[in-house]
Amino acid sequence: MNRQRREPSTQYPRQNPWRFLRTALVTALALCLVLASIVYVLDPFYHYHKPWFGLPAVLTEKEYQVVGSLRHFDYDAVLAGSSVVENNDNSWFDKAFSCKTVKAVRSYGGIADLCWFLDEAFDHQDVKKVFFNLDPASLTQEPETTFKATGCPMYLYDSNPFNDISYLLNGTVLFEKIPYMLAQALSGYNENLSYNWADGKDFSQSGALSHYLRHKESVKAKPVKAYAQQNEGNIRLLTEMVKAHPDTEFFFFLPPYSELWWDNAQREGMTDVYLQGDREAVRALLSYSNVRVFDFQNEEQVVTNLNLYMDTVHFSPEINHWMVTQMAAGQYEVTKDNCSQVFEATEKLAKKTVPERMKALEKESALTYEQ
Numbered sequence: 141m142n143r144q145r146r147e148p149s150t151q152y153p154r155q156n157p158w159r160f161l162r163t164a165l166v167t168a169l170a171l172c173l174v175l176a177s178i179v180y181v182l183d184p185f186y187h188y189h190k191p192w193f194g195l196p197a198v199l200t201e202k203e204y205q206v207v208g209s210l211r212h213f214d215y216d217a218v219l220a221g222s223s224v225v226e227n228n229d230n231s232w233f234d235k236a237f238s239c240k241t242v243k244a245v246r247s248y249g250g251i252a253d254l255c256w257f258l259d260e261a262f263d264h265q266d267v268k269k270v271f272f273n274l275d276p277a278s279l280t281q282e283p284e285t286t287f288k289a290t291g292c293p294m295y296l297y298d299s300n301p302f303n304d305i306s307y308l309l310n311g312t313v314l315f316e317k318i319p320y321m322l323a324q325a326l327s328g329y330n331e332n333l334s335y336n337w338a339d340g341k342d343f344s345q346s347g348a349l350s351h352y353l354r355h356k357e358s359v360k361a362k363p364v365k366a367y368a369q370q371n372e373g374n375i376r377l378l379t380e381m382v383k384a385h386p387d388t389e390f391f392f393f394l395p396p397y398s399e400l401w402w403d404n405a406q407r408e409g410m411t412d413v414y415l416q417g418d419r420e421a422v423r424a425l426l427s428y429s430n431v432r433v434f435d436f437q438n439e440e441q442v443v444t445n446l447n448l449y450m451d452t453v454h455f456s457p458e459i460n461h462w463m464v465t466q467m468a469a470g471q472y473e474v475t476k477d478n479c480s481q482v483f484e485a486t487e488k489l490a491k492k493t494v495p496e497r498m499k500a501l502e503k504e505s506a507l508t509y510e511q
Contacts, residue, residue, distance in 0.1 A: 176308035184321040186212055187296055187307060195325040199334035202226075202245050203292050209334075210260045215242040218261050221273025222249025223337070224395050227457040228464070230332040236468035239269050243334050249275040251374040252285045255381050262385060271391045271467075272378075276437075279417035280410075283373030336457075343456040344447050351451035352400045354507050355407040362409045364416045371417045375424050382428045391467060392425055393434040394418065396442045396459065401452040402494045411490050419483050426476050433474040434467050438485040444497055 180188055184198070186208030191197050197213065199205050210218075217239035219225055230241040244257035254272070261267050288294055295303040307313060341347075382390055405411045418437075425431045442448060442462075448455050466472050474482050501507050 172309060175314060178318070179308045179310070179313055182318050182321065183208075184313060184317040185296060185307065187304070188212070190214070191325075195322075196329050196331040197334070198321045198324040198329050199243070199331065200324070202243075202247075202335050204296060206244055206246075206257060207260060207297050209242055210244060210257060211264045213242050215240045215261075215265060216267060217241040217269040217271065218244050218258060218267055219271045219273075220244045220254045220258060221246075221271075222275050222278070223247045224249075224275070224454055225273045225460070226335040227338045228460045229336075229457075230334065232461055232464040233271060234332075236464055237269060241271070245335055248281075249273065249278045250281050250286055251278050251377055252281075252283050253287065255377045256285050256287075258381060262388075267385070267388050269389050269391065271393070274392050274394050274421065276394065276397070276414040276418055279371050279374050279421055280367040280413065281374070282370060283377055338457050341450045341454075343450050348398060348400060348446045348449040348451055349501075349506055349508070352404070352508065354403070354509050356509050358407045359409045361411070362413055364412045366413055367417065371420055375421050378421065379424055379428070382425065382431055386430055388430060390425075390428075390431045391434065392422075392431065393463060393467060394422075394437050395453075395463070396436040396439055396455065397453045398446060398449045398451075398455070399444050399494045399497055400446070400449075402443070402490045403498050404452060405490070406495065415483065415487055415490065418486070419479075422474055422479055422483075426474070426479065434463075434472045435474050435482050435486070436463055436466070436472055438482065438489050439472070440489060440493060443489060444493065 181192070183189055183192075185201075185204045186197065188208075190209075190212045197209065199209060217233060217237065219228060219230065219233060219241055220243075222245065225243070226245055228243070230243065233239060233241040242261075244254065244261065246253045246257070258267075258270060287297055293306070295306045378392075402411070405414055418435075422433050422435070425433055436442065442455070442459060448459055450456075498507075
């Protein structure tokens with residue numbers, strides 16, 4: 141009997157689509173968990189913990205790292221300020237004032253932002269000392285935080301764990317920030333130089349002048365009270381912070397902006413506004429027993445030496461160090477008894493010394509003007 145031979149089947153067994161989807165989903169979730177774990181463990185922005193495995197804290201991106209460092213690092217002193225304090229070596233303060241310092245910095249030194257940082261510090265550590273760089277221009281800014289308006293990564297600032305996905309599964313963090321952090325840490329990064337940007341910058345008269353575009357004409361001086369509302373709001377933020385922490389010693393210091401900054405202030409009609417803001421802030425702060433104030437604005441040998449600057453306001457690290465040593469020695473301190481003389485000296489420099497020196501630069505054709 142002849143049997144009909146069957147051809148072998150060429151069809152594959154039917155796949156279960158739900159099993160495939162489950163497998164793919166589990167694989168994807170496992171991969172996400174692995175990647176998130178890597179970010180959590182290495183944590184280049186210190187969002188979850190301070191450095192592990194004996195690695196130094198590599199602090200180079202303040203918008204991403206200041207908040208985490210304030211929440212998780214070990215310290216008892218905070219250096220708060222604008223970009224002009226970033227070139228400080230934290231160990232200068234540690235040695236001069238017997239403390240452990242961490243930086244809380246914001247590029248333009250907005251008082252509301254810096255006070256917000258300090259609130260974070262007070263919430264997480266027993267802060268014994270605060271070194272606060274008080275930029276005169278900051279008193280004229282709105283007394284409101286600017287983190288969200290300037291595009292800061294708010295998932296690192298808030299306390300909502302559900303939006304941390306933006307950090308934990310971030311390709312830039314995984315493939316750029318973590319390798320950079322490890323490379324810096326293994327090459328001997330000095331964590332006391334956090335956010336330092338001085339390397340390679342040109343601190344010289346030619347360098348400073350190249351960054352100053354002078355107004356052709358001066359405008360009418362603005363009324364002294366033109367920014368009264370902003371001044372009052374910012375001073376209120378400072379005094380409320382000081383009052384809320386009577387056991388903390390606050391060192392406020394006014395940095396020495398260059399003569400080019402004062403010339404620009406005069407051309408914009410802002411000299412009296414800045415001077416008045418300084419007076420009001422210092423007098424208000426001196427009414428508290430836990431406050432000391434230091435004013436370096438009228439140190440003529442610094443302000444008029446453009447070789448110490450890279451632009452109108454940013455001075456060399458040597459000036460940062462000099463200010464620390466002077467504060468530790470009690471020099472340039474403003475008190476209730478001498479504040480009037482200090483203010484008069486600054487006003488003289490701004491309104492007499494600087495204009496005279498600008499005339500010399502004009503004769504040398506050293507100034508560049510707006511078109």
